[in-house]
Amino acid sequence: MKLSDEQRESDLAPLIQNGWSLVPDRDAISKTFTFKSFIEAFGWMTRIAIWSEKYRHHPEWSNVYNKVDVTLTTHDSDGLTELDVKLANKMDTLAH
């Protein structure tokens, strides 16, 4: 179920303060994560991959060396849901 206006206020605002952006023309959020090396970047991706499978919710993401661009949305709901908030928070936590 798509995020309500109240959830957007309470759940998206902190993510946006933490470097996430609303994607133009889609109900989605994106962020670029920068690491010290490819090993660090892909190591983080690997941890997120396992969480994604566990959550049954997967990111759109691209990687070039030490950078990972992530876009989150819920295709089945055609927009942002609580799953995106959960995965975004996990990504931020594990990137520290």
Added chain:
Amino acid sequence: MKLSDEQRESDLAPLIQNGWSLVPDRDAISKTFTFKSFIEAFGWMTRIAIWSEKYRHHPEWSNVYNKVDVTLTTHDSDGLTELDVKLANKMDTLAH
């Protein structure tokens, strides 16, 4: 060192027959790999990530669920080199 004309003939032609394409406006090749699941796709990416680090040559790649789009070029040489051919062949081999 960028691929010579002879190497393009001998090394790129088989890759193109195997589903790789020349990228417009860049001296690069790309291919979309499709797997049965996210686990299969990311498992393949993980194996390639380790080979990439070993080769000291990394792909540009993006993943959405069971699909992985790959672009290969050698930034230091501003175009295709033997490293790209080596990594492309490894990707094809491990995708089977």
